[in-house]
Amino acid sequence: MTYRAPINDMLLALNHGAGLKAAVDAGHYGDFDAEITATVLEEAGKFATDVLAPLNSLGDEHGIKLEDGKVMTAPGWSDAYQRWSAAGWNAVSGPESFGGQGLPLAVNAACTEIWSASNIAFGLCPLLTLSAIEALDAHGSDELKNVYLAKLVSGEWPGTMQLTEPQAGSDVGALRSRAERQSDGTYRLKGTKIFITYGDHDMTDNIVHFVLARLPDAPAGTKGISLFLVPKFLVNADGSLGARNDIHASGVEHKLGIHACPTCTMTMGDKGGAVGYLIGEENQGMRCMFTMMNQARLGVGLEGVGIADRAYQQALAYAQERRQGRAVGHDGNGSDPIIAHPDVKRMLMQMRALTAASRTICYATAVALDVSVRAKEAHVRGAAAARGALLTPIAKAFSTDIGNEVASLGVQVHGGMGFIEETGAAQHLRDARITPIYEGTNGIQAIDLVTRKLAANGGASVWALIDELKDTVRRVEASNDPAFGTTAAKLREALGSLERASRWLLERVTSKPNDALAGATPYLRLFGSALGGCYLANEALAARSDGAGDHSRYVALARFFAETITVQTTSLEKTVTEGADAVNGADAVLLA
Numbered sequence: 001m002t003y004r005a006p007i008n009d010m011l012l013a014l015n016h017g018a019g020l021k022a023a024v025d026a027g028h029y030g031d032f033d034a035e036i037t038a039t040v041l042e043e044a045g046k047f048a049t050d051v052l053a054p055l056n057s058l059g060d061e062h063g064i065k066l067e068d069g070k071v072m073t074a075p076g077w078s079d080a081y082q083r084w085s086a087a088g089w090n091a092v093s094g095p096e097s098f099g100g101q102g103l104p105l106a107v108n109a110a111c112t113e114i115w116s117a118s119n120i121a122f123g124l125c126p127l128l129t130l131s132a133i134e135a136l137d138a139h140g141s142d143e144l145k146n147v148y149l150a151k152l153v154s155g156e157w158p159g160t161m162q163l164t165e166p167q168a169g170s171d172v173g174a175l176r177s178r179a180e181r182q183s184d185g186t187y188r189l190k191g192t193k194i195f196i197t198y199g200d201h202d203m204t205d206n207i208v209h210f211v212l213a214r215l216p217d218a219p220a221g222t223k224g225i226s227l228f229l230v231p232k233f234l235v236n237a238d239g240s241l242g243a244r245n246d247i248h249a250s251g252v253e254h255k256l257g258i259h260a261c262p263t264c265t266m267t268m269g270d271k272g273g274a275v276g277y278l279i280g281e282e283n284q285g286m287r288c289m290f291t292m293m294n295q296a297r298l299g300v301g302l303e304g305v306g307i308a309d310r311a312y313q314q315a316l317a318y319a320q321e322r323r324q325g326r327a328v329g330h331d332g333n334g335s336d337p338i339i340a341h342p343d344v345k346r347m348l349m350q351m352r353a354l355t356a357a358s359r360t361i362c363y364a365t366a367v368a369l370d371v372s373v374r375a376k377e378a379h380v381r382g383a384a385a386a387r388g389a390l391l392t393p394i395a396k397a398f399s400t401d402i403g404n405e406v407a408s409l410g411v412q413v414h415g416g417m418g419f420i421e422e423t424g425a426a427q428h429l430r431d432a433r434i435t436p437i438y439e440g441t442n443g444i445q446a447i448d449l450v451t452r453k454l455a456a457n458g459g460a461s462v463w464a465l466i467d468e469l470k471d472t473v474r475r476v477e478a479s480n481d482p483a484f485g486t487t488a489a490k491l492r493e494a495l496g497s498l499e500r501a502s503r504w505l506l507e508r509v510t511s512k513p514n515d516a517l518a519g520a521t522p523y524l525r526l527f528g529s530a531l532g533g534c535y536l537a538n539e540a541l542a543a544r545s546d547g548a549g550d551h552s553r554y555v556a557l558a559r560f561f562a563e564t565i566t567v568q569t570t571s572l573e574k575t576v577t578e579g580a581d582a583v584n585g586a587d588a589v590l591l592a
């Protein structure tokens with residue numbers, strides 16, 4: 001089954017749930033014409049349906065081949081990439097001074113969801129290029145920008161992000177790749193990187209690698225890491241391609257999912273060292289890399305949303321066709337479509353509601369990141385930066401957990417056929433499984449949320465957000481719409497749980513760090529469930545006041561989320577505030 005971008009849902013989420021319209025109305029987006037958003041998404045949706053979605057299962061079956069040292073992608077892949085970049089899709093939010101369209105990150109975020117839904121293995125290539133563009137634009141010298149930025153923006157040369165080494169995964173500070181200064185101002189890099197996405201392929205004539213390495217006299221840990229731009233082919237002064245650089249793929253991984261995406265072991269230094277150019281300052285690589293990582297973390301969150309939506313669309317179609325048993329109250333002959341059974345309805349509603357909530361959380365993160373650089377007033381930019389920083393780990397971890405849960409429910413809705421590869425439901429689940437792992441595992445995101453984002457300024461960012469969410473609850477109450485059921489009460493209780501759990505963690509983050517760390521993952525889930533519930537309610541209110549004919553479905557969705565998902569925050573609060581001793585006492589079981 002193919003994929004169709006749910007444009008109306010996406011626009012509602014972007015404009016109202018995520019606050020794009022309010023930010024545009026407040027002047028934070030300058031002269032951006034918000035009317036263009038619908039056209040961009042419709043065109044992206046068409047490209048995804050016509051070109052990318054048909055390649056999804058083909059790429060899964062064919063996978064990647066490493067032949068004579070060259071990484072070969074699946075048939076049709078290279079052609080699709082040329083068409084994709086020629087149509088300008090790589091340049092949507094790229095800087096205008098380097099050929100980009102300068103559109104908001106929020107618009108590109110919605111496009112990223114579309115690419116991921118139609119073909120996550122394809123979408124990963126531009127996802128990392130986008131991060132590379134951000135890092136080079138923010139930290140690179142004019143000389144480097146002039147040679148590489150326009151090519152990256154157009155997509156002619158994609159980018160990679162190279163942190164991981166066998167002994168350095170979550171602990172990036174343990175990396176050992178070496179960079180030595182040369183008299184001409186360049187560096188020579190030696191070392192091995194593993195698990196590098198699109199580390200090599202046959203889709204373009206050059207690749208721009210962004211590599212973390214350590215200088216010989218660098219301090220230990222993350223303070224001694226520098227970021228280098230290492231092209232696959234060196235670039236001559238006239239812009240033509242020169243010698244092959246000393247960096248190559250020495251292996252490709254066989255994986256559970258995303259088979260069509262090359263995951264490479266990269267070797268540098270077989271021939272004396274790869275030529276690298278410093279980005280930013282020596283030993284400041286982590287700072288530069290964080291620019292890339294935050295962008296990429298949001299992108300991975302959007303992968304979760306995209307896969308979830310694809311799985312939902314497929315399960316919904318199957319449930320309307322597959323007939324089994326008679327629904328209670330059925331008075332005709334024969335069996336009913338399984339969608340008539342309450343348990344199947346529950347699964348489908350859960351899929352749809354979780355997808356919609358994680359979509360809006362991701363879009364809201366993108367709007368905050370946009371406003372943090374686009375707004376005129378410094379205090380607005382500062383508040384938006386704090387909001388973007390707070391939401392980024394939630395966008396990444398909540399949405400990718402949802403991607404897995406929804407893809408798994410998608411298999412369940414199909415029954416036995418879900419386990420059979422032909423339906424495609426199984427591929428979504430296999431493809432989704434990597435998303436909670438890369439770009440910082442979801443456990444690491446939860447730790448970031450508690451120890452850095454919540455702890456910043458005594459929790460100020462969290463209290464500011466909760467205040468806004470309380471306003472949504474008041475507006476749901478004021479609507480007096482019985483279709484909302486007990487939505488307002490459930491959301492109010494959830495915000496109470498969020499507030500209490502936040503205070504409990506804040507009190508322990510430095511005094512009893514193991515207690516705070518033990519509760520980090522359930523806290524992130526609690527946060528996402530309360531936030532998602534309020535965002536969906538906000539969207540439903542907006543749909544009502546717009547007089548949209550179909551507003552009742554948004555109200556019903558918000559109600560379902562509040563009454564069946566947000567309610568879990570009460571027990572999550574207990575897990576955070578009463579579960580630490582049980583977690584920290586686990587050695588008695590695990591090490592017995």
Ligand SMILES: Cc1cc2nc3c(=O)[nH]c(=O)nc-3n(C[C@H](O)[C@H](O)[C@H](O)COP(=O)(O)OP(=O)(O)OC[C@H]3O[C@@H](n4cnc5c(N)ncnc54)[C@H](O)[C@@H]3O)c2cc1C
Pocket residue numbers: 161162163164168169170171194195196197198255263434437438439440441442443444447
């Ligand atoms: C398909 C694929 C593509 C990838 N693409 C790239 C890429 O393009 N570039 C790149 O640089 N890397 C890439 N990676 C690497 C990826 O980012 C890492 O696998 C990931 O960061 C986790 O590191 P690790 O595998 O070493 O796991 P580990 O760090 O060994 O973690 C194992 C487990 O321990 C937990 N853990 C570790 N440390 C802590 C801690 N301090 N506190 C609590 N829990 C902890 C983790 O959450 C995890 O559950 C890719 C990986 C895969 C599989």
